[in-house]
Amino acid sequence: MNDVVAGRGAEPVVLELRSVSKSFGTLQVLSDISLQVARGETLCIVGPSGSGKSTLLRCINWLEKPDSGAVFLNGRRVGMNPGGHVAMSEKELGQIRTRIGMVFQHFALWPHLTVLQNVMEAPLHVQKRLRAEVRETAEALLHKVGLADKRDVFPAQLSGGQKQRVGIARALAVRPDLLLFDEPTSALDPELVGEVIVVMRELARDGMTMVIVTHEMGFARDAATRMVFIDRGQIVETGSPAQFFTAPATDRARQFLQRYAIANATTMEAVAS
Amino acid sequence: MIRGFAITWAHRDQMLDGLINTVWLSLSAAALAFALGCALAAALMSRARPMAISARYLVDTMRCVPFLLFAYLVYYGLPSFGIRFTSWMAGLVALTLYNAAYMAELLRAAWTALPRELIEAGHAFGFAGFSLFRRIVLPPVILAAIPMIGNQLIQIIKDSAFLTIITVPELTHQASSIQATYFVPFAAFVTAVLLYWGLCMVVEAAVAGVGRMAEARR
Numbered sequence: 001m002n003d004v005v006a007g008r009g010a011e012p013v014v015l016e017l018r019s020v021s022k023s024f025g026t027l028q029v030l031s032d033i034s035l036q037v038a039r040g041e042t043l044c045i046v047g048p049s050g051s052g053k054s055t056l057l058r059c060i061n062w063l064e065k066p067d068s069g070a071v072f073l074n075g076r077r078v079g080m081n082p083g084g085h086v087a088m089s090e091k092e093l094g095q096i097r098t099r100i101g102m103v104f105q106h107f108a109l110w111p112h113l114t115v116l117q118n119v120m121e122a123p124l125h126v127q128k129r130l131r132a133e134v135r136e137t138a139e140a141l142l143h144k145v146g147l148a149d150k151r152d153v154f155p156a157q158l159s160g161g162q163k164q165r166v167g168i169a170r171a172l173a174v175r176p177d178l179l180l181f182d183e184p185t186s187a188l189d190p191e192l193v194g195e196v197i198v199v200m201r202e203l204a205r206d207g208m209t210m211v212i213v214t215h216e217m218g219f220a221r222d223a224a225t226r227m228v229f230i231d232r233g234q235i236v237e238t239g240s241p242a243q244f245f246t247a248p249a250t251d252r253a254r255q256f257l258q259r260y261a262i263a264n265a266t267t268m269e270a271v272a273s
Numbered sequence: 274m275i276r277g278f279a280i281t282w283a284h285r286d287q288m289l290d291g292l293i294n295t296v297w298l299s300l301s302a303a304a305l306a307f308a309l310g311c312a313l314a315a316a317l318m319s320r321a322r323p324m325a326i327s328a329r330y331l332v333d334t335m336r337c338v339p340f341l342l343f344a345y346l347v348y349y350g351l352p353s354f355g356i357r358f359t360s361w362m363a364g365l366v367a368l369t370l371y372n373a374a375y376m377a378e379l380l381r382a383a384w385t386a387l388p389r390e391l392i393e394a395g396h397a398f399g400f401a402g403f404s405l406f407r408r409i410v411l412p413p414v415i416l417a418a419i420p421m422i423g424n425q426l427i428q429i430i431k432d433s434a435f436l437t438i439i440t441v442p443e444l445t446h447q448a449s450s451i452q453a454t455y456f457v458p459f460a461a462f463v464t465a466v467l468l469y470w471g472l473c474m475v476v477e478a479a480v481a482g483v484g485r486m487a488e489a490r491r
Contacts, residue, residue, distance in 0.1 A: 061397055090402055090405075091402060093399075097397060104394060107390075108393065110409060122398035122400070124406055125400070126400055127398040170398075174398065207297055272335060
């Protein structure tokens with residue numbers, strides 16, 4: 001068992017995974033993952049590539065359907081109706097998914113919509129909120145991520161860093177209970193990583209509940225409230241960033257961090273500058 | 274030769290009538306075939322196997338029937354089942370159904386080439402069913418398919434010339450009737466060819482214009 005219980009007992013649990021397993025064919029990608037995330041936590045998931053980090057994230061909002069185990073958002077079962085035997089319809093699933101914002105590795109902005117329309121799309125057409133209110137929210141969010149002047153531009157005309165900041169604004173616009181980040185900076189040129197990290201730091205400070213799959217160890221070290229280290233589909237180690245980065249408990253985590261040491265130093269410089 | 278063109282010019286009302294019919298038929302058929310093609314493409318891409326398979330059979334069958342034969346079937350064949358159209362309506366129905374299959378196929382190709390993450394983002398933000406199709410999938414698919422849709426529009430214009438054989442009074446029909454009356458085949462047909470050419474040029478220009486607009490949204 002990899003039972004990981006949130007550190008802050010006082011805050012309610014937003015996300016819970018119970019014994020989630022997933023295979024692709026004969027390849028076991030996730031085995032028996034259990035995890036709780038409390039409100040306001042910034043949980044950073046790290047691990048070697050191919051370790052199952054992204055699959056784990058995608059199981060949370062049912063983009064991948066786990067083979068077994070259960071996912072709960074605010075105590076409500078994701079993907080399955082009560083009882084756990086009947087799968088939800090796409091519509092029902094949509095109503096849960098709209099409580100979760102997601103930021104993608106390759107941005108996945110909708111190319112036919114302007115920046116502002118991208119941010120307004122789900123609140124308007126999934127959540128059916130009022131246009132005036134949605135527009136106000138969207139404009140405020142674009143301002144927050146520093147792209148107010150790009151609102152009427154199409155995604156193709158933005159840099160990677162700008163696209164990802166729009167991606168974050170889009171994820172925030174649904175007023176999510178939980179934000180998922182799937183390697184949000186991996187597809188960016190090194191000099192553009194900083195501008196995205198700045199926005200994510202701010203969200204962590206604001207107490208947004210986030211689960212972040214990342215390779216940015218510098219960011220994880222000082223923004224995470226808790227670290228989860230995954231290898232070969234299992235949670236190997238979990239703990240505070242201070243403990244994880246200075247005194248990892250397992251050999252596998254230690255080896256992983258050593259391999260990252262050099263890259264990490266460069267990233268820190270990039271972020272600092 | 275000069276006499277031939279003079280006679281054709283003298284019957285310019287008739288040629289113009291034919292041209293207007295051709296434009297009307299082609300544009301209406303293109304619009305209808307496009308709408309039907311969108312629905313068929315959705316069926317082709319459907320995860321419900323029976324739906325996808327029936328759509329596949331329908332599209333493949335349609336693409337393997339010669340258009341001429343299909344037009345014959347709609348106009349002369351359907352009345353045996355009590356379905357009777359005027360020649361103009363039969364022409365429209367034949368053009369629409371026939372080209373819907375091609376529209377479906379080219380939209381499906383654009384859909385398949387769409388980055389998977391875009392649709393996934395739609396799912397992740399709670400879009401499902403028709404609203405996912407209508408708001409997230411269809412617009413980028415159409416934008417990507419614009420050059421191919423333009424090609425198909427030109428194909429429709431040229432296919433409409435076949436409808437002369439079911440007596441639709443379109444451009445080829447009028448040219449043919451002028452040449453049959455006065456025996457001026459060269460002048461009448463060359464005039465028709467030039468009019469088709471001009472029509473296709475207009476379509477090309479329009480598609481290029483729309484294509485530039487689409488470029489920014491890709």
